[in-house]
Amino acid sequence: MSLGRRLDFDVVIIGGGMVGLCVAALLELNEQLVGWRIAVVEPSAPRPPADDSVDLRVSALSRASQRVLGAAGAWAAIAPHACPYERMVVWDAASTHDARDALRFDAAETGEPDLGHIAENLRVQWALAEAPALRGITQLRDRLEGLEFGHDSAKLMLGGGRSVTAGLVVGADGGQSRTRELCGIGRAGWAYGQTAVVAHLRTERPHAHTAWQRFLPDGPIAFLPLRDGRVSLVWTTTPEAAATLIEAEPAEFNRQVTEASGRVLGGAVLDSGRAGYPLALWHAREYVRPRLALVGDAAHTIHPLAGQGVNLGFLDAASLVEVLADAAGSGDDPVGNRALRRYARWRRAENAVLLGTTDTLNRLFGERSVGVAAARRLGLALVSSQPAVRRALVRRALGLAGDLPAIVSIPGSPQ
Ligand SMILES: Cc1cc2nc3c(=O)[nH]c(=O)nc-3n(C[C@H](O)[C@H](O)[C@H](O)COP(=O)(O)OP(=O)(O)OC[C@H]3O[C@@H](n4cnc5c(N)ncnc54)[C@H](O)[C@@H]3O)c2cc1C
Numbered sequence: 001m002s003l004g005r006r007l008d009f010d011v012v013i014i015g016g017g018m019v020g021l022c023v024a025a026l027l028e029l030n031e032q033l034v035g036w037r038i039a040v041v042e043p044s045a046p047r048p049p050a051d052d053s054v055d056l057r058v059s060a061l062s063r064a065s066q067r068v069l070g071a072a073g074a075w076a077a078i079a080p081h082a083c084p085y086e087r088m089v090v091w092d093a094a095s096t097h098d099a100r101d102a103l104r105f106d107a108a109e110t111g112e113p114d115l116g117h118i119a120e121n122l123r124v125q126w127a128l129a130e131a132p133a134l135r136g137i138t139q140l141r142d143r144l145e146g147l148e149f150g151h152d153s154a155k156l157m158l159g160g161g162r163s164v165t166a167g168l169v170v171g172a173d174g175g176q177s178r179t180r181e182l183c184g185i186g187r188a189g190w191a192y193g194q195t196a197v198v199a200h201l202r203t204e205r206p207h208a209h210t211a212w213q214r215f216l217p218d219g220p221i222a223f224l225p226l227r228d229g230r231v232s233l234v235w236t237t238t239p240e241a242a243a244t245l246i247e248a249e250p251a252e253f254n255r256q257v258t259e260a261s262g263r264v265l266g267g268a269v270l271d272s273g274r275a276g277y278p279l280a281l282w283h284a285r286e287y288v289r290p291r292l293a294l295v296g297d298a299a300h301t302i303h304p305l306a307g308q309g310v311n312l313g314f315l316d317a318a319s320l321v322e323v324l325a326d327a328a329g330s331g332d333d334p335v336g337n338r339a340l341r342r343y344a345r346w347r348r349a350e351n352a353v354l355l356g357t358t359d360t361l362n363r364l365f366g367e368r369s370v371g372v373a374a375a376r377r378l379g380l381a382l383v384s385s386q387p388a389v390r391r392a393l394v395r396r397a398l399g400l401a402g403d404l405p406a407i408v409s410i411p412g413s414p415q
Helices: 020-030 063-071 075-081 121-128 132-136 179-184 239-247 250-260 307-331 337-366 370-384 387-397
Strands: 009-014 038-041 058-061 083-085 087-092 104-106 116-120 136-139 145-148 154-158 163-171 187-203 210-216 219-225 231-237 266-272 274-282 291-293
Touching: 009 020, 009 154, 020 038, 020 063, 020 121, 020 132, 020 307, 058 063, 058 121, 058 266, 058 307, 063 116, 063 121, 063 307, 075 116, 075 121, 075 210, 083 219, 087 239, 087 370, 104 370, 145 179, 163 179, 179 291, 187 219, 187 239, 219 337, 219 387, 231 239, 231 250, 239 274, 250 266, 274 337, 291 337, 307 337, 337 370, 370 387
Parallel strands: 009 038, 009 163, 038 136, 087 210, 163 291
Antiparallel strands: 058 116, 083 116, 087 104, 145 154, 154 163, 187 231, 187 266, 187 274, 210 219, 219 231
8 A cells, every 4th residue: 555645656766777677666566565656767768678789788697686587577578688607617817717726616516507697787677667567657757866854755856856755765876876975875895996898709619608707816807608609708907907908909909808818718809899897896884764775786886706786786676675565564664764774784784795705706816926826726626626615606696595585585476
């Protein structure tokens, strides 16, 4: 049941990116929240992806994300265009991809059909925007510019000069979140002084449905398999080297990428545009305030080396909706402080584990001292030789470890 007719909306979500739209769809479909009036504030209309090309921005989606997107009614439109990957190979620059100390994860070893899917961000966003659940949701093509909180409602000032009221504001407006800024919520973290260069490549040998990642002193270089046979390059390096790579003549770019990859798939040839993304770790000091919750990159940004950013965001989305629905089901105020604090405790702790682990990996592999490099290779060889440890890491990569929302831990369960 709606929170009250005097409000324009029960929930207003700021940001119609992958995570914001996912929150909207899950809210709309939840049986405990029937009748809620939901709006999404997003300045740009979602762009339909082209069927004959693969957009430059892709993400490795975990099994957990697949289940969340399934529950949101979007996975069926994503799956035919996504590339499942069955193996993951990780190795140190001082070693080779087939050495004893290379880390190899195989889906078959854990009884899973694959370890995840590589999907275009644009495709995921479009599938969510086109999902039947979104039809009941108001789309405000606008931008949040101001926020005021009262005792039991929030007033949102939008760019076009209009304002709307809501029972709950969900900030899903990305790493530079205006919502977070307007609420004066600080964040802990730092810029990495690294930039990720992305491009699509053709390679001499097939990608074999494997995600390849070689750790170099300046950051990892990854080849992610695409459905059309190409690979998506994500090469983390210094901002200076990234700028040079983006400007380099294609022949020089190809030479550098091929060499940096250790020729794991033979020669690599540029087959797309190129872009660079500065990397940072940020964690919001608070996820909630009365009448406010932050989700996705608005709450946390993470190094892409473990491919976890949006996967964490989808778990935020599912957890937030579960907490609101549980409160509604038990007769509590669904957008009250108790429910919001439960969401914050839950997701902040889970996300902190991944943020910390990814940061440690980035530092460990960036360490150039001979002693640390030797210990690192020994550690990799040890992990590589322990099937139980490998299986535990695979469950983490699948997003199936930790305290999970019900739609992930019990796939197919009603929300
Ligand atoms: C190189 C690279 C590789 C990555 N690879 C992976 C990967 O393999 N796997 C993975 O899980 N993650 C990956 N990520 C992370 C992933 O891209 C992000 O976590 C994800 O895009 C965040 O989604 P979001 O919806 O939270 O935010 P965004 O995608 O940033 O969306 C925010 C939305 O809010 C809107 N907005 C902004 N300001 C306002 C405002 N004032 N009012 C209204 N709307 C507003 C914007 O227009 C935008 O649509 C990678 C990131 C990088 C940089």
